Amino acid sequence: MTSRSLVWLFLIGVLVFLYAPLVPPVLLAMQDPATGTMNFTSFGAIAGDQMLMGALLNSVILAIIVGIAAPLLGLAAAQAVRAFGIPRLIITVILLPLFIPGASMGVSTSLFFKLTAIPPSLFTMAVVQILWALPFAFLIILTVMSGFDTIYLEAAYTCGSNRLQAFWDIELPQIAPGISGAAIFSIILSFNETVRTAIVQGGNNTVQTFVWSRYQQVGLTPNMYALMSLIIAVTLLLILALVVLGRRGQAATTANEG
Amino acid sequence: MSFAIKRRDAGTIALLGGPVLICAVAIIAPLVLTLMVSFWERQMIGMKPGFTLASYALFFEGARFTVLQRSFWVAASATIIMLAIAYLVAYLATFKLSPQRTRIFLFLLSVPFLVNYVIRTFAWAYLLGRTGPINGFLQLIGLTGAPVDWLLFSDFSVYLGLIAAYMPFMVYPIWLSLSAIDRRLIEASWMLGEPPLGTFLRVVLPLSLPGVSAAAIFGFVGSFGEVAVSQILGGVGYQLMGNAITSSLDVLNYPMAAAMSSVVVGCMLLMLTLWLRFFDLRLFLGKMLGR
Numbered sequence: 001m002t003s004r005s006l007v008w009l010f011l012i013g014v015l016v017f018l019y020a021p022l023v024p025p026v027l028l029a030m031q032d033p034a035t036g037t038m039n040f041t042s043f044g045a046i047a048g049d050q051m052l053m054g055a056l057l058n059s060v061i062l063a064i065i066v067g068i069a070a071p072l073l074g075l076a077a078a079q080a081v082r083a084f085g086i087p088r089l090i091i092t093v094i095l096l097p098l099f100i101p102g103a104s105m106g107v108s109t110s111l112f113f114k115l116t117a118i119p120p121s122l123f124t125m126a127v128v129q130i131l132w133a134l135p136f137a138f139l140i141i142l143t144v145m146s147g148f149d150t151i152y153l154e155a156a157y158t159c160g161s162n163r164l165q166a167f168w169d170i171e172l173p174q175i176a177p178g179i180s181g182a183a184i185f186s187i188i189l190s191f192n193e194t195v196r197t198a199i200v201q202g203g204n205n206t207v208q209t210f211v212w213s214r215y216q217q218v219g220l221t222p223n224m225y226a227l228m229s230l231i232i233a234v235t236l237l238l239i240l241a242l243v244v245l246g247r248r249g250q251a252a253t254t255a256n257e258g
Numbered sequence: 259m260s261f262a263i264k265r266r267d268a269g270t271i272a273l274l275g276g277p278v279l280i281c282a283v284a285i286i287a288p289l290v291l292t293l294m295v296s297f298w299e300r301q302m303i304g305m306k307p308g309f310t311l312a313s314y315a316l317f318f319e320g321a322r323f324t325v326l327q328r329s330f331w332v333a334a335s336a337t338i339i340m341l342a343i344a345y346l347v348a349y350l351a352t353f354k355l356s357p358q359r360t361r362i363f364l365f366l367l368s369v370p371f372l373v374n375y376v377i378r379t380f381a382w383a384y385l386l387g388r389t390g391p392i393n394g395f396l397q398l399i400g401l402t403g404a405p406v407d408w409l410l411f412s413d414f415s416v417y418l419g420l421i422a423a424y425m426p427f428m429v430y431p432i433w434l435s436l437s438a439i440d441r442r443l444i445e446a447s448w449m450l451g452e453p454p455l456g457t458f459l460r461v462v463l464p465l466s467l468p469g470v471s472a473a474a475i476f477g478f479v480g481s482f483g484e485v486a487v488s489q490i491l492g493g494v495g496y497q498l499m500g501n502a503i504t505s506s507l508d509v510l511n512y513p514m515a516a517a518m519s520s521v522v523v524g525c526m527l528l529m530l531t532l533w534l535r536f537f538d539l540r541l542f543l544g545k546m547l548g549r
Contacts, residue, residue, distance in 0.1 A: 194486065
């Protein structure tokens with residue numbers, strides 16, 4: 001075997017390892033545990049679950065809040081890194097949640113809310129998810145900003161624009177892809193977060209904590225596997241939409257240039 | 259960076275400093291509060307302010323300390339295994355594939371990562387089970403007569419779950435620093451007579467260390483505080499620190515949960531300090547930190 005085919009074999013093996021877990025939920029959702037026959041009843045059953053529909057709504061609301069708040073806070077922090085003379089301090093503090101295990105962060109924030117008498121709600125869940133998504137959003141925006149030469153800002157100041165104009169007209173168009181990338185990443189992190197959210201959720205549920213608490217209370221049923229299949233399908237569709245949007249954006253840029 | 263960019267006025271300070279300050283308080287205040295609570299007294303329900311080392315004493319003498327030791331060992335060894343795999347993947351993707359194919363490969367790598375890892379871990383529990391497809395396949399090809407037991411609810415399955423959950427994410431920082439290496443440096447090393455292995459050890463590896471250390475910290479933090487993988491794939495009684503903390507919280511023993519959490523956070527801060535000492539942030543974040 002040539003070294004070239006070995007490389008391919010290894011990389012394809014890694015992909016198979018990562019994609020394998022996406023298949024079983026669909027099979028387990030369709031299989032009747034008692035008889036082993038295949039049917040689709042479990043998919044119909046979850047649509048009638050009121051608690052689950054509430055959890056789904058919560059997931060969507062949280063994804064929107066986190067998808068807006070995390071990139072904006074990340075942008076402010078990234079700008080502060082450049083504007084204030086204390087870059088190391090700001091970076092270390094904002095990246096801190098990356099270095100703290102989910103359970104610790106969850107316990108700390110839940111104790112904080114308990115002692116400040118803030119009851120568990122969508123707000124507390126949003127705070128926990130924003131703190132988790134913020135370091136990623138911040139890093140993405142910081143990376144894009146590092147590719148932007150500040151000499152353009154100086155040119156804008158020289159031409160008489162104020163700071164806000166210079167940011168809005170010159171820098172923002174350049175770093176916009178980083179901000180939308182940070183927003184998408186934040187939405188995905190919010191949608192996938194289980195451990196931290198589960199600690200501060202109180203009586204509320206997201207789709208993910210719903211599956212998790214059912215697993216802990218009664219174990220997994222075909223209905224839960226059906227829900228997991230749908231979560232996988234939705235995630236894959238979102239990614240597909242992103243790819244299509246990205247392609248369109250690319251095509252538009254090429255057309256403008258051509 | 260010129261003075262003009264660093265110019266500070268009241269508007270800028272309020273607009274940028276405000277949100278940053280709120281974030282800083284939201285991140286740091288809960289951690290400080292947790293440290294305080296860890297010294298409080300436990301009541302039948304809830305807790306009472308005070309100063310006692312009871313929670314720490316109970317933590318360090320009891321079975322929970324074994325959990326801490328196991329978490330350290332599992333996280334450290336899993337991180338080394340994951341680093342080896344992630345480095346090989348990142349290296350091959352950077353140097354052995356065409357740029358077009360590297361992009362496609364990294365995209366394909368990120369797709370399963372975006373699917374919730376708890377769900378993927380449930381799927382692994384099925385794949386590795388006694389009646390699962392992997393045992394079925396092993397029996398079909400005659401490698402084993404009876405289902406293999408150690409595939410699930412064992413150290414093996416926990417490591418496998420951790421690798422599936424955190425390894426793909428570790429490829430990206432390593433790939434970032436590998437792809438940033440100036441290829442002319444590698445060519446220069448060849449031309450000066452260094453063999454491929456020497457070139458790798460003395461040029462490529464040192465230049466990729468910032469990415470490697472970032473990846474190592476991601477992997478270690480994830481595995482150390484793991485809750486889901488250990489519970490789903492470790493089986494009854496298998497605990498890592500994350501499980502110990504959440505189960506203390508479940509029985510409303512807040513000072514104990516706070517004490518364990520503070521010890522974990524303390525370890526992390528120690529590692530972070532060491533990392534910051536060995537690797538200048540500038541290596542990692544480039545010119546953002548300025549000249």
